[in-house]
Amino acid sequence: MEEIVRTNDPVLISYIEALLTEAGVVHLVLDTHMSVLEGSLGMIQRRILVDTDQSVLARQRLTEAGLGKELRTP
Numbered sequence: 287m288e289e290i291v292r293t294n295d296p297v298l299i300s301y302i303e304a305l306l307t308e309a310g311v312v313h314l315v316l317d318t319h320m321s322v323l324e325g326s327l328g329m330i331q332r333r334i335l336v337d338t339d340q341s342v343l344a345r346q347r348l349t350e351a352g353l354g355k356e357l358r359t360p
Contacts, residue, residue: 287314287335290344291356294331298356302334305351311344312337 291302299315306313316333336344345357 288338288341288360289333289335289358290341290348291334291353292331292358293334293356294329298353299332299334301351302348302353302356305347305353306334306336306344309343309347311340311347313344 291298293299303313303315313334313336316335317330318332341360348354348357
């Protein structure tokens, strides 16, 4: 798995998940329940990981959707 995005914006995470699901990219969102430990402040960023074999496709889809600036460098 390769991390492609790290953010604490729940709307952005939802949008990215929808884009990746539509493209058939296997993905995983980590740290979704960390807000319980931090007191729901949203300070801990969530990480979106994709299957390494599909990282190029995932990056391409997110760039086409105008989210290129959100991508982490490989």
